[in-house]
Each structure stands twice: as C-alpha cells, then as structure tokens.
Amino acid sequence: MDDLSRFKQTYFDESAELMAVAEAGLLRLSPGDVDMDEVNAIFRAVHSIKGGAGAFGFSELVAFSHEFETVMDELRNGAIPVTTDLIDTLIRANDLLGQLLGCAGDEIDPPPGLTDDTVAALRHALAANRTGDPPQPVAESAAPPASATPDDEDDEAGIFGDALAAIHAARADDDPPGTGSGTADRVRWTIRFRPKSDLLLSGNEPAYMLRALRRLGEADIHCHLDDLPALADLDAELLHLSWTITLTADASVGRDRIDDVFEFVADDCDLQISADAPLPAVVEPSAPAASAAPPPPARTEPSAVPGPPAAQTTTTPATTSPATAKSDGAKTDGPAKPRSGNSGGDHGGLTTHTIRVDLDKIDRLVNMVGEMVITQAMIAEHLRDLPPGQFQELQEGLEQLAQHTRELRESVMSIRAQPVSSVFSRMPRLVRECATMTGKEVLLATSGENTEVDKTVVENLVDPLTHMIRNSIDHGLEGPEERERIGKPRAGTVHLSAQHRSGRIVIEVTDDGRGINRAKVLSKAIEKGLVQPGASLTDEEIDNLIFLPGFSTADQVSNLSGRGVGMDVVRRNISALGGRIGVYSTPGEGSRFVLSLPLTLAVLDGMVISVGEERFVLPLTNIVESLRPKPVDLHGLVNKCDVMMARGEYVRLVYLHRLFGIPKAVDDATRGLVVLVETEDGSRLGLVVDEVLGQQQVVIKSLESNFRRLDGVAAATILGDGRVALILDVAGLREMSRHSGDSDRARPTATPTPALAGPSPRQRQTV
Amino acid sequence: MTLIKWSEEAGRVRLTLPSDLDLPMAQPLLDSLRAAFAAANDVTVQADAVERVSAATVQTLVVAARDSAARGAVFAIATPSDSLSEACEDLGLQDWLKQWSRA
Missing domain, CATH: 3.30.565.10 (Histidine kinase-like ATPase, C-terminal domain)
Incomplete structure (x- = not known):
C-alpha cells in the first residue's frame, strides 16, 4: 500500500502541473482566435488527470473530469465554438477539478452537490451548440487534420510522459508505410484492437478511440463478441469486446496518426496495426515501448510479488492484481451517486509537496558543497599547525562546521538520489x-x-x-x-x-x-x-x-x-x-x-598514496591489498617488465614514478610499497608507490571539463591541504604501462597459469 | 443495488434508460437487466433519452440480447436515441442495434 500512496503523491504532483497547464491554456483562449495546439494541450491535461483518477479509483474525479473532457473533445473537433461563456465555464471547471483533486488528496469526500452547477453548465454548453450544429464527422475534414488528434509533442501528457516519450522515440524508427509507397494514394490498414478487460477503469473509452479512427478515413469496424460472458457472469465494468478495424485512408495518414489514437492505452491493450498496401506486415506496437516505464497503473503492481506468469497468457489476463484493486475501488463508490455523508467543506485545492528543479541548479549546488568540503578540510589542516590548547573556541567552532558540512553534503547528495x-x-x-x-x-x-x-x-x-x-x-x-x-x-x-x-x-x-x-x-x-x-x-x-x-x-x-x-x-x-x-x-x-x-558519482572513497612529492588517489574499489615485497618475490624479465609473485600469482609491476616521470621517488619496490589493484575484468597489477597515506572521501572534479583528458587518470580532486591530486584509472594505467616502452610483448599479468612464455589470454582480450 | 427506472405490466418489463449511460451506470443497468429477466420473459429497454454512452453499457445490452436469444426470451431496444446509434456505429455494432431495436 505504501507503494500505491507514493504513486498517488506523484499523481497529485503531476496533476497540479497539468492543471496549471490547463489554466494557462484556458486563459489564453479567446473567441474567434482558437489555437488548436492550446485546446489539445488542455484536453490532454484533463484526460491525463482523468486517467490517473480512474487508476486510483477517485470516481467523482473521473466523473467530473469526464464531463470536462467531453466538452474539450468537442471543442478540439470544432463541433462547438469557443465563446466567452464557455471559457468562463471551463475555467470554473478547472478550478473545480483542483478542488476535487484536493479532496482526493486529503482523502475526504467533496461536499455534496459541489459539481452540480458546473456539470450542468458544461452539458448546457454541449447541448446548446449541438442542436444548432449537428455533430457530423464530415465537418472534421475541414479542420486541420493535426487538430483532430493529439499532436506529437506531448510534454503535457504528465504521468504518461515517460511512456509516451518512449513510444514516440520508437515511432521515429518506424517507417510510415504510407510514405514508403509513393505509389498508392490510399492505404488500407488493418487494426486489431483488443483492450485489456480493465481498460475502462482507467477512464478510457473505446468508443471515442474508434470514433477518432473513423475520422482518419473510411473505417469498417467489426466488433468481436466471442469473449462475452453470459448475463449472469458479466462484470459490468470489465470489457470483453475487441475489434478489427479496416481503415482506408489517404497516404498522408501515417502510422503515427493511428498510433496517436491509441496513445493513452498503449499499455492497456493488445494492438496490431498492419498496412495491407506497401511496407511492414505486422508491427507489434508493444515491442518498441519495451523500454518505457509503464504508466502509473502498472507501477502500482505489487512488484515484490512475482509478476504474472508470462509466456502466451499475456493476451487476456482476466483479472490481474491491479485490475482487481481498481475494480474494488471503483465498485465501492463507483455506481452510487457521489454523495456520501462526510462533509468536505470548501476545499482550497491541491497543495504540492514537491517542486521540480532544473538539474543544472542541483549540480551547481553539489559543486558548491564540494568546494565547501574542500575548504573546510583545508582549514582543518591549517588548524593542526596551531599550538594545542590555544584557540579552543575556534577549534570547537570548526568541529561544528565540519559536522554541518558533512550533513549538508549528505542532504545535497540525497537530492540527486532516486529510488x-x-x-x-x-x-x-x-x-x-x-x-x-x-x-x-x-x-x-x-x-x-x-x-x-x-x-x-x-x-x-x-x-x-x-x-x-x-x-x-x-x-x-x-x-x-x-x-x-x-x-x-x-x-x-x-x-x-x-x-x-x-x-x-x-x-x-x-x-x-x-x-x-x-x-x-x-x-x-x-x-x-x-x-x-x-x-x-x-x-x-x-x-x-x-x-x-x-x-x-x-x-x-x-x-x-x-x-x-x-x-x-x-x-x-x-x-x-x-x-x-x-x-x-x-x-x-x-x-x-x-x-x-x-551511491554517488560526486564523491569517491579513495586511498591517498604518495609518489615522490606527488599525491594520487586510488579508488578504493580497485584496491585488493598493499604489501611490501621481499627481494625473492621480484623477478625482472629480460625485456624490462618486472613481475612480482603475490599469493601464488605473477603480477606485473607498474612503477608510477616512471610512468608519470616523477622525480625523487622510491625506485626499489622492496623499500616502497606495492598496491595490488584489480581492473574491472579481474586482472591484477602491482602499483609501486612510496607510501600509502590513508583513506579519504574525495570530491570528484572532472579533469576533462577543467583541463583535458589524461591517460591513466580518471579525474582529479583537491586535498585538504589545497593540493590537486589525480584520481588514477587503473585500467588506463595498465594500457599505459603496456605501451610505455616497458615492453610491447607484455607478460601475463594475472593469468592463473604461471606460464611466462607466450602472450597471455587476458592480454589478447584487451588489446 | 441501484436499479434504473422500471415498469411492469402484463408480464412485460420496460426499463427506461437514463440520459447518462456512462460507465458508472453499467452496474445498475446490469443489475436491472438481471432483475428484469428474472421477473419477466419480455423485456424492452426504452432508449430514446440516452445522450451519453460507454462501451460498458453497450456491452451490457449486447450480453442481455444474446442471453435472451439463448433462453428464448423477448428483448428489444425501443427507439434508440441518436447518441446511442452513433455510439453503436463507432463500436461496430450498428447491425446489432438494427437487429434488436424497435422504433
């Protein structure tokens, strides 16, 4: 249930944004000068709110947004004209939607009769215009075709955004059959549309989709009744109908226009669209959406529980778990008129608990905190030089600062954290x-x-x-x-x-x-x-x-x-x-x-090592152990590559000071230290260093964006004493050492077989 | 259980469909149809007032029609409104409606 409430919160947050979109759009609407994109955006906003409300079982919200949506739908189809009265009504409806969302968010029932006036006004608007102007699909051909269906830039799609983005991305790869042909000016499409039984519960209505299809061309709609249960067994809110539609449309009507019709239900149905004319035979629309995040209803699935057994049974899951959850919710307060006793009072609307922040802003914050950590470490370093016993208050103050800095860093990092x-x-x-x-x-x-x-x-x-x-x-x-x-x-x-x-x-x-x-x-x-x-x-x-x-x-x-x-x-x-x-x-x-x-890419646990006067940081994850070899463990090979026997394996030695040209460093491994490191493919290297200074969490600074890329170096950091230290890239070091003139017929580094002759398997794999 | 408007005379039940036959009405409609067929062998659905339709309610009517045919009962949709006819056309059920409707 915890999961569900989290999704609910997301829904409310997104709804608040959608409402803002709708309101802004409504305020820009004016009679005579109708921007169809605007109208579409409002329609989609309301539709998304309705869809989510259906998923969570907010029946009153669904009922009301449905009324609202119907008017918007007629508006975008050009069936009713935009009038000042209508805009006023719609703005009122939007406010009311906010109130209902607020009530739903606080889990209280809205006051009885709250929506009555507005619903009446909305219906009146429809009826008044319908009588004068009979809705005739033919009239749509006059309207610009793009306005009849939601357009592609679906940034307002809210909770469906992710899924839609993926669908659109996948669609970009699809070849629209109509354009591919170039010859036929009419394309015949066969569309098999088999909604999942719980489609209606998410606020979607097949009749509207099929109507939208009919607007695209000449549609021959065949309804399959084979799966209908007997009267005694029927669950009124589950859909058992499916359709095969033969659509003959102009070549200009691409696959994307058909996809648009089903865009809100892509995950709630089995859909096969095929063009009888030229190109692709059968394209599974569900496949491209694979990488998409399922829309919220699917996310509410109790994912800790094993998912539905897959295989072929996917087509008609009679009642999957989310479906039952939803139908339960819908049944308890669905059909009964929304008039439960609980008084809701005048609800102010939706309050949001989250804000959306530009990632750049957060990155700047992370960066600044990183700087602060470094400065704080510097001050601490200088403080150590002060005579003990003096400046007691300063010492305490700095300690507190250190603590606050740590907390600040953790808080900032948690902003970037996501489940x-x-x-x-x-x-x-x-x-x-x-x-x-x-x-x-x-x-x-x-x-x-x-x-x-x-x-x-x-x-x-x-x-x-x-x-x-x-x-x-x-x-x-x-x-x-x-x-x-x-x-x-x-x-x-x-x-x-x-x-x-x-x-x-x-x-x-x-x-x-x-x-x-x-x-x-x-x-x-x-x-x-x-x-x-x-x-x-x-x-x-x-x-x-x-x-x-x-x-x-x-x-x-x-x-x-x-x-x-x-x-x-x-x-x-x-x-x-x-x-x-x-x-x-x-x-x-x-x-x-x-x-x-x-957990984060902004800080790294590293071991600070010294080579000559230089300091380097080795990522802790690469380090296996550090040891001081005995002279008998060291073997020089003829072509200048040194190896060391460590734990029964020959490990290739890399002298960092030779690699980076650092003077005044320990040249004899038996007097320095060998840090055994492991690369991601499991092969080992022994880095010869002067000293291991200690473990430290360091703030990662990109070398590429501040300087340029260097071989063997992953990034840089600033140490407590203000010195820049390079963070070593172990895999890069191995490559460097191989090409650095040590030898180009390098010896096995980590082959379990101590066969020293011949190139090692591991070596070949990485060249 | 909510039932929709209903009248019974001489073993015939007449259900008067409301103007709003949306999804929330699917259950009451189903309950009413079940009750009607339990009470009589001749059920007529008065559909002239219908303005808003959902696939769910149409589906319920289809199931009721099939059920009545299977049991030899009489079922009819009287004077279907334009909205209902349009919705049936959208859903590819215009022939079905023609078969079962009575002006």
Whole structure:
C-alpha cells in the first residue's frame, strides 16, 4: 500500500502541473482566435488527470473530469465554438477539478452537490451548440487534420510522459508505410484492437478511440463478441469486446496518426496495426515501448510479488492484481451517486509537496558543497599547525562546521538520489517479452526497489540490468518441460534485488536456472582463443570468462542474446560507473550476478598514496591489498617488465614514478610499497608507490571539463591541504604501462597459469 | 443495488434508460437487466433519452440480447436515441442495434 500512496503523491504532483497547464491554456483562449495546439494541450491535461483518477479509483474525479473532457473533445473537433461563456465555464471547471483533486488528496469526500452547477453548465454548453450544429464527422475534414488528434509533442501528457516519450522515440524508427509507397494514394490498414478487460477503469473509452479512427478515413469496424460472458457472469465494468478495424485512408495518414489514437492505452491493450498496401506486415506496437516505464497503473503492481506468469497468457489476463484493486475501488463508490455523508467543506485545492528543479541548479549546488568540503578540510589542516590548547573556541567552532558540512553534503547528495524502482519497474515488461520470445515461463520477483542511489547511476543501470535479465532468461533458465523433468517448478524465477551495503548499492540478479555450464564455457573460450588449451582455471575464473568481449555460449544467435555483445558491455558500463560485477553460479541451481555501485558519482572513497612529492588517489574499489615485497618475490624479465609473485600469482609491476616521470621517488619496490589493484575484468597489477597515506572521501572534479583528458587518470580532486591530486584509472594505467616502452610483448599479468612464455589470454582480450 | 427506472405490466418489463449511460451506470443497468429477466420473459429497454454512452453499457445490452436469444426470451431496444446509434456505429455494432431495436 505504501507503494500505491507514493504513486498517488506523484499523481497529485503531476496533476497540479497539468492543471496549471490547463489554466494557462484556458486563459489564453479567446473567441474567434482558437489555437488548436492550446485546446489539445488542455484536453490532454484533463484526460491525463482523468486517467490517473480512474487508476486510483477517485470516481467523482473521473466523473467530473469526464464531463470536462467531453466538452474539450468537442471543442478540439470544432463541433462547438469557443465563446466567452464557455471559457468562463471551463475555467470554473478547472478550478473545480483542483478542488476535487484536493479532496482526493486529503482523502475526504467533496461536499455534496459541489459539481452540480458546473456539470450542468458544461452539458448546457454541449447541448446548446449541438442542436444548432449537428455533430457530423464530415465537418472534421475541414479542420486541420493535426487538430483532430493529439499532436506529437506531448510534454503535457504528465504521468504518461515517460511512456509516451518512449513510444514516440520508437515511432521515429518506424517507417510510415504510407510514405514508403509513393505509389498508392490510399492505404488500407488493418487494426486489431483488443483492450485489456480493465481498460475502462482507467477512464478510457473505446468508443471515442474508434470514433477518432473513423475520422482518419473510411473505417469498417467489426466488433468481436466471442469473449462475452453470459448475463449472469458479466462484470459490468470489465470489457470483453475487441475489434478489427479496416481503415482506408489517404497516404498522408501515417502510422503515427493511428498510433496517436491509441496513445493513452498503449499499455492497456493488445494492438496490431498492419498496412495491407506497401511496407511492414505486422508491427507489434508493444515491442518498441519495451523500454518505457509503464504508466502509473502498472507501477502500482505489487512488484515484490512475482509478476504474472508470462509466456502466451499475456493476451487476456482476466483479472490481474491491479485490475482487481481498481475494480474494488471503483465498485465501492463507483455506481452510487457521489454523495456520501462526510462533509468536505470548501476545499482550497491541491497543495504540492514537491517542486521540480532544473538539474543544472542541483549540480551547481553539489559543486558548491564540494568546494565547501574542500575548504573546510583545508582549514582543518591549517588548524593542526596551531599550538594545542590555544584557540579552543575556534577549534570547537570548526568541529561544528565540519559536522554541518558533512550533513549538508549528505542532504545535497540525497537530492540527486532516486529510488531504483524507476529502473526495476521497467523489468516486468522486459521479462514478459523475453519469456514470450523464448517460450519459457518466468516469474520476476523484485525487492528493495526503494533503495536510493544517485540519479546518474539509476539512469545508467537500465542497460546493464536489461542485458543481465535477458541473459538470465535466455541462457540461465530452462524451458518449462525440462524444468518439470528435473523436478523444478515449470516457471523459472528471476529475482532482482537492491540494497545498501557499506556505502554502496548492491544489486543482484538471481535465477534458479541451470547455472553456468562451465565445461561449455571453457571449451568455447579455448575455441575462441581466449584461454590456452590445457590451462587449469578455477570454477570462479571460468564463470568470469563470460565477461570477456566476444564471448557467447549460445549455439544459435537469437534475437535476445548470443551475439557476444552483452556481458562484456555490462561489465564496461558498470565499471564506467565506478562499480564492480561478479558472478556466482551453482550448476543445476542457478546463477547470481552481483553488481556493486557507488551511491554517488560526486564523491569517491579513495586511498591517498604518495609518489615522490606527488599525491594520487586510488579508488578504493580497485584496491585488493598493499604489501611490501621481499627481494625473492621480484623477478625482472629480460625485456624490462618486472613481475612480482603475490599469493601464488605473477603480477606485473607498474612503477608510477616512471610512468608519470616523477622525480625523487622510491625506485626499489622492496623499500616502497606495492598496491595490488584489480581492473574491472579481474586482472591484477602491482602499483609501486612510496607510501600509502590513508583513506579519504574525495570530491570528484572532472579533469576533462577543467583541463583535458589524461591517460591513466580518471579525474582529479583537491586535498585538504589545497593540493590537486589525480584520481588514477587503473585500467588506463595498465594500457599505459603496456605501451610505455616497458615492453610491447607484455607478460601475463594475472593469468592463473604461471606460464611466462607466450602472450597471455587476458592480454589478447584487451588489446 | 441501484436499479434504473422500471415498469411492469402484463408480464412485460420496460426499463427506461437514463440520459447518462456512462460507465458508472453499467452496474445498475446490469443489475436491472438481471432483475428484469428474472421477473419477466419480455423485456424492452426504452432508449430514446440516452445522450451519453460507454462501451460498458453497450456491452451490457449486447450480453442481455444474446442471453435472451439463448433462453428464448423477448428483448428489444425501443427507439434508440441518436447518441446511442452513433455510439453503436463507432463500436461496430450498428447491425446489432438494427437487429434488436424497435422504433
């Protein structure tokens, strides 16, 4: 329920914005000079408010916004003229909508009869104009066609914005068949429209959509009655009708115009649109929207509970959980006239609890706080030089400042933090589609979707998670028959979870499939020359081979995976975010992918090291350990590359002072320190440094935007003493050391086989 | 249970549809039709006042018509209003309406 209330809040916030849009539009309307874009914007605003209200079961709000919407619809169709009276009525209606939203937000019933006058006025406006001017669809042809349907720039679509944006993006890729032909001036479309049974509950009305279709051309509408239940079994508010429409329209009527008709219900119906004339045969409109966030009704799905079993059953879910929730809500106060006793009083309207802020402003704030942290660290540094026992008050004041600074930094960082639910909520759809494509049955369970993480991290999680889940379904899970044969439930489970762990966010994708087939992985790796034949690898190392570029065990390349782009891209994306990925697999029981990511990209946990006079910061995530090698552990190789024996492995040594040309540094590894670091693909390096100074949280400053990109350097920071320190990029260092004249036939760095002759597998993979 | 306006004479039930036959009316309409068929074998729906229609209410009428045909009962939609006819046309049910309507 907590989830639902969060979505409700979003709905109210968005509605407040939509109302502002509607009001501004209404105020700009004037008789005789009607801007159809304006009218469309108002219509969409009201429609969005109605849609959300339907989803949450605010029946009075639905009823009233429906009246409002009807008038706007007629207005945009040119069926009724804009008059001063009508504008006044509409503005009043908009105010009333605000009051109803306010009541709904406070969970009180609006005062009885609140909407009566306005509803009467709205209906009067309709009736008065209808009698004089019979609504005749033919009249529409005179109106500019774009005004008959909502236009494409749907920034006011509010709560549907995300989904619409994705639909539009996908649409851009679609080839409009009409334009492709160039020959036929009329195109015949076949549209199969099968709404989900709960379509009506979200405030959508098929009759309007079909009417809009009829306006596009000559429509032959066939209604399918096959699924209708008997009178005794009918649920009055669930829809069992579906339609096949043959639309003959001008070539100028593109696929997008038809899509527009169904834009508000793209997720609430099965829709197939095909052009009989030239180009694409059958295009699944649901597929392009895959990456879209489902609109709020879908989000209210209790996502911790396994999602609906996918496969082919997707077409007619008789009553999915949100549907029942909604119909319950609608039934309790739906049909009865909205006159419950609870007095609402005069409601002032909607109060918002959030504001929208430009991201740039927040970034400036984050930046300023970063500066402040640095300044504060500087002052603290100077303070240490003061004689102890003196300036007691100054000391205390500064300590307080330090505390406040820390709190300020955390608060500012939390502004950028977003729950991962925005990513997780896209996954049920993905799972369903993957399941359908592979013919497997899959349940998706999610947990920890309220875990918050920096916006940038959230945004960059979509692709890796998509890859991983596809991978789990395609490679991990067995088909239903096979599962039954080995005593597992027919439907496989993919579990997606997020949690905070020691200042990082850990995301796990677990499946209960067959696990990684190590024999196959190894033979494939040998076949592709990624591993030398006869090499003995541990189970963990074999599992990690799947992250190598170009690796794929799929026997057949499917649409889903098997092209060998996938897990290596995942690893690269994750490491670009400062994260790590690991895989754990048990044959026959399943696999677990574990992602660990920093909570923010603005600060970083690092280890400050010194080389000569210089200070560097090494990201803590890269560091394995630091040690001082004994002379016997060090081996110089003929072509100048030094390696060190550490924990039974040969590790290549990189002398930072040689790489960066730093004078007065310790040249002998046995007198300095070797920091063992690991790159994202698991290979290790030993960095020879003078000293490790200590762990510190540093504010990341982009080197690229302030200076330019440097090899081996990820970013910069300012230390407490005011010095600029470079944050090292371990993968970059390895590349540098390879090309820095040490050797271009570099020696194995982390191959488990201590075979020193010949190029190592790992080396080849990264060149 | 809310029932819509109803009159009964000589074993015939006549339901008078309200002007607003929107989604919230679907349940009352369904309840009324069930009650009507329970009470009589001849049900007429008076539809001249209908101004606003939802697919849900049309669907209810369609189900009632099919049900009556299956049970050999009599069902008719009397004087359907323009709005109802238009909505049926939008929904691809104009032939159905013609079949069941009575002027």
